[in-house]
Amino acid sequence: MEEKTYTWRDLINYGLLGSVVTLYFGMIGMLELFDERILITPFLSLGDVLLFSGVIGIVFFAVNKFASSLNEAFKVGAVVGAVSAIFPIVLSFIATSELIAEQFVIRDVFVSVTDRLVEIYNFGLEPIVGSLVLIVAFAIVGVLTALFIKTDPKIERPLLMGIVLTLGIGLFSENVTQILGNLPAGIGRSISRLLFTNKALTIVSALIIFLLTAGITYWRMRRPTTGESRGFNFSFEDISNRGLNRAQMIQLAIVAVVLLLLPWMVGSFLSQVLFNVGLFILMGLGLNIVVGYAGLLDLGYVAFFAFGAYTMGILTTATSLNPGLGLNFWTALPFAILIAVMFGIILGVPVLNMRGDYLAIVTLGFGEIIRILALSDWLAPVMGGAQGVLKIAKPVFFGVEMGSPETMYYMVLAGSLLVGFVAIRLRDSRLGRQWMAMREDEDVAEAMGINLVQTKLMAFAIGAAFSGLAGAIFSARVNNIFPHSFNLLISINALSLIIVGGIGSIPGVIIGALVLVGLPELLREFSEYRLLMYGILLIVMMLVRPEGFIPAEIYKRELRADEETETEIEAQVTSS
Amino acid sequence: MLTRTLARLSWVDLILRVFQIIAAIVIVIGIVNVFRSNTYTSNQWATLVFAGLAQGSIYALIALGYTLVYGILLMINFAHGEVYMAGAFSTVFLAGYFSNTGFLQSSPILAIIIMIIFAAAVSTAIALLLERIAYRPLRNAPRLIPLITAIGASFTLQYTFRGLYGAEFKSYPQVPALSGTVNVIGFDVPLVQLVVFFAAVGLMIALYLYVERTKSGKAMRAVSEDKDVARLMGIDIDRVIVTTFALGGALAGAAGVFNGLFRPQGVFFFMGFFPGIKAFTAAVLGGIGNIPGAMIGGLMLGLIESLGPNSIVEGLGIPSANQLKDAIAFSVLVLILIYRPQGIFGERLAEKKA
Structure with missing residues (x-):
């Protein structure tokens, strides 16, 4: 040392x-x-x-x-x-x-x-x-x-886990109470009465939680670790490419059951939170294709979300104010996605020759222009101006009207799974490799015979489709949409979550959405500082860990390239 | 293969050309319609022109910050609008204090100069902090990364100032000495607009002389030409970059005070966003990296924004044209970036990077 x-x-x-x-x-x-x-x-x-x-x-x-x-x-x-x-x-x-x-x-x-x-x-x-x-x-x-x-890491880790978990339970006491409240036969309620007084842990319960967590962590660390790590050891790649072994199947089944039962376990408020998280997973996966795979920094991504939401709204609303077509959700959904894709291509064509900062600024300009137009009196006969579009139809699924957070959670879950699957397949397809080649170097990619125009437009179109789907689901959930819901912050939000999660990484999108969308929803009373935290998080993340929490392999290599080349050179020097 | 790619590219170019022609036709129709219908008197046009010039000179001052930084680091300082906000927002309190004590009324010139210095100091401090914390460690990172940090810094600054000074709108006090009008070539022009315009132009000339005539300006130009060679010539790159950020910050702070004189209302934590983007537009309009270009781009953008709603949009029969003022600025931004990213006077810097 x-x-x-x-x-x-x-x-x-x-x-x-x-x-x-x-x-x-x-x-x-x-x-x-x-x-x-x-x-x-x-x-x-x-x-x-x-x-x-x-x-x-x-x-x-x-x-x-x-x-x-x-x-x-x-x-x-x-x-x-x-x-x-x-x-x-x-x-x-x-x-x-x-x-x-x-x-x-x-x-x-x-x-x-x-x-x-x-x-x-x-x-x-x-x-x-x-x-x-x-x-x-x-x-x-x-x-x-x-x-x-x-101190010795052996003592440090249990202590840290204990502190984090105790403070976490104390912080989210309300949500813990809600979850416990859904347990059968009032067990949960008596547990939460034991744990909390006035929405905070008592000293005794805090001590118990701390000791339990620390103890369990200590005990688990002491056990000799076998070759295989415990916990969930399958990844998206396994599901899509390799097939699963039996243990993995069981784990997957457990995850599926938990995902299906989740809204009924956590109650209405947390279902809404999950719904929002899911919505941003949808958008994040779409933006991930544009930014993460194709390397096109798009700051006007909210525009496609708005197109999806407005198309859904205009096609299904049934008020006298907006002469809507009165379609139902399922008929309107393809149109919403189609319109978003169309605008993805229309807005994509002018920026084909652009990259980097300029692309970011132009897309930001597009997003703002569209928001201003939606707000203006000029387009008010179609888009409702500042009044927005009201009374958007709720989806009906086999006779069940879906409008509650619990049911809409399933909608967004199904959407996320579908989109996640599509994203994985695209990434591993020829198109995905073309995107990545283009991201690394446009000129070389072109020389390799990649059609840049087509590849770029595909990225914009598919990104727009995912965002349009999210917009359509969003408008069906909230029923009334207003232009100011579609501001720059949504684009920034989606961008932040893919960056924090790890650019180009699909599990990263999920983690990013949970952290950047889920947590702030739970900490609503501090919403004033939400964007401050985003800002600080973005800066710190870029300074300390630019590849994100769950980095995609390629980006990690690229961002750590300097260090690696140095070690490589060293290795060469020593070997020769 | 190459010919095929070329053929496809020209297909895109064709569409872009068609867009361009349509846009030109639409603009011409709008202008012709307005002037044929004689909706506005020449006096009203003159009012718009002078307001546009005053506003444009404020944009130009902010735009210089973008251009200076871009010229040297080839990086868009996305948070520059917040640097402007910091100066403008902090000085509101000083201006209020001066107004309450009567200092602003008794010796307006001195008071305003002190305000400008204060605002410039605050903005410079913020700009330097930004450079030190958010940009310097990332100078050799891939290009996407500083841009993302800048977005993060932008939000951090906005909400920091919101936390410091509160979320309410504040207003600059009226300056009695500037409230009259002056007769310029037969038109009554508010004195404050003239003062803002000439003060801003004075600052720009000072900056231009600084960059062209002083040794440190020469160092800046050398660094923007070629960083590595400049370093070999014994120029301290870090110091030049710090100077650049400081200059940009100071001008943005001054712009904040001018904005407060010109449009006293609407000082709040988010006030930097739109002027920031518009000033960036101005910088691109004049060719980013080009100092006189930023000045002229700013003035042009001010004029377009001021005249656009009444001359073009209204002529197309669109109701409440003034709602679309921001949309016009953004359209200028988009059109310039698509069709002439090197700006009106700029060299083609866009090629050098990426």
Whole structure:
């Protein structure tokens, strides 16, 4: 291990960085809002977790960078932690001292600097005592973090799992209660009454969950691992290409049953969440073809979603306001997809010669133009203008009217499975290989005899078809659509989820949708900060792990190309 | 094989050409219709022209930020609209303070200059932060990656400022000294529009001189020509890039104040998005990477946006033409990128990259 040297100055710099992060969370109002969600009564709220997260993060970096021994780690953790308290303390003094507050109108400008924020920073104590407590608390958290990093992974992992799961259950207490409430014979209700008081874990239940999780993880880690890893060990590739062995079949059957029963297990609210996740899986799979396979960065993807939704709406609505055709869902569905495909090609032709940034901007322009047109009075006779399209028909499936989140979940599940299957088959087809060749190098691909025009248009058209399908299902679920539902954010959302999941990776789309669409739905009260988190996530992801959570092989290789070539060269040098 | 590909390509070109001709015909019909029906007096046209020039000069200032960065890094700083927002939004409070204390009324010029410096400082700080955190570590990454980071940075900045200053709309105070009108060649023009226009043009000229005449400007030009050779000549690339971002940020901040004088209402956290895209359009219009091009592109876009709804769209018999103002700007963007990505004056930079 190489010797790591550091000066006090380094530690103070890191501490100041942590201090800035802590101050930032407070100044933008996150701390105050997050503080309302209690995780463990009576003392731990999500705000507290956030308050300490800056310190934890920065100590993590500092310890990894500077400290080699345990003693060093303690020192680094304590110093960095204590220094991290500086700016919050300064802020609370400025905000509370009347002399300064009169001169600088800090509270009029920064809306999030409130008495409550100062209270959070001072733990509700007098300013001076509170500041001291904050310094000590941060130092202690720093030391604990340092200790945690330096412990044996055998103890570290169970602890981490325990903490994460306990906090997770505390955070999603409402949803856990909902799920438990659906268990038969009221067992669930009595369990949730045992676990939670006032939507938060009690100290006892938190301890039990923590010990259980930590214990189980520890026990599982101690068992000697056999060659085969446990858990689900089949992939999409296996299903489509290789066929399954018996164990895999059983696992697949379990997954299928769970997927089928899911809406009835989790209740109406969570079904709606699942529906939204499914919708974005549909769109993500489509965008994945355009961006991930064909390498065409499309920021106007929402346009095709809008075309699908509007076609479905206009064809099936039956109000006097919009002279709709009154078709039913199933008859209108092919038209919705067809119109989306048509516009996919129409908007695709002009951008055939474009790539990279310019393509992104032009598609963004298309998306915005279409939204503005949908909103305008000019097209109002057809598209309803600002009033939107109302009373869109609900699908009827063998006499059952589908409109509830539970039934629409099946619709979107069926759609996702179909689209997922198509996406896998396309990826492994000749067309898929052409897309990837084109993504790598258009000129070389052309020289290899790939028809760029056709290949690009196919990508746009198929991407548009998936998005149009999602739009049609969306409009059937919400029944009334308005132009402002189809803004740039949907495109950004879809793009973010494929990037976070891993560009070009189908399981990545699913994970991305669960994380970026599912989680925010569960954390609705923090929706103000949803896009902030997206933004930060996108930046951090690009800096740290540009290939995404579940990377597609090719992208991983490409993005890590530098490192690999270096090692290759080294290998060659050593061998020769 | 090659001839077949060529044949297919020309099929696409044919369609594009047809689109182009149709678009031209539609525009001409619209303009002819409006002028034949004599809906507007020359006074009304003049009002639109001057408003368009003032707005266009604001676009031009923001566009310079895109062009400077693109010229050097060959990268679209997607979050530049947010840099502009940061300056404009932060200065609203200073302007309000000046107005309440009477400073803005007693010595307007000094007050406005202080506001511009403040806004430029905030915007510069944000631009530098952006460069340091989001772009510098990714300088050698594949092209898609900085673009995605920029989108992320854009949202991060928007919602950071929303958290800091709140989600409500704020307004700049009215400046009494700028509220009159001036007679220019027989037309009454609001003084504020003239001030904004000339101040913006002054800043642009200053920038142009900086880039053309100073040593650091020369370094910038060298880096934009060829980074590796510039480095060999002893130019500190990082420093040049930082300077570029700082200049772009400062101009965007100034544009924020001018916008506040020109259109006091509507200062909020999302205000940077549309001007950002329009300024990008302006930059492309003039040829991205080309400094005088960005200035002229900005003015042209301002004029098109101001005159377009009344002259073209209305002539086509489309109701509530002003609703489509943003659509016109976006259409210009799309058409320029499709038909003339090198812009009006630009060299063909689009080929160099990708």
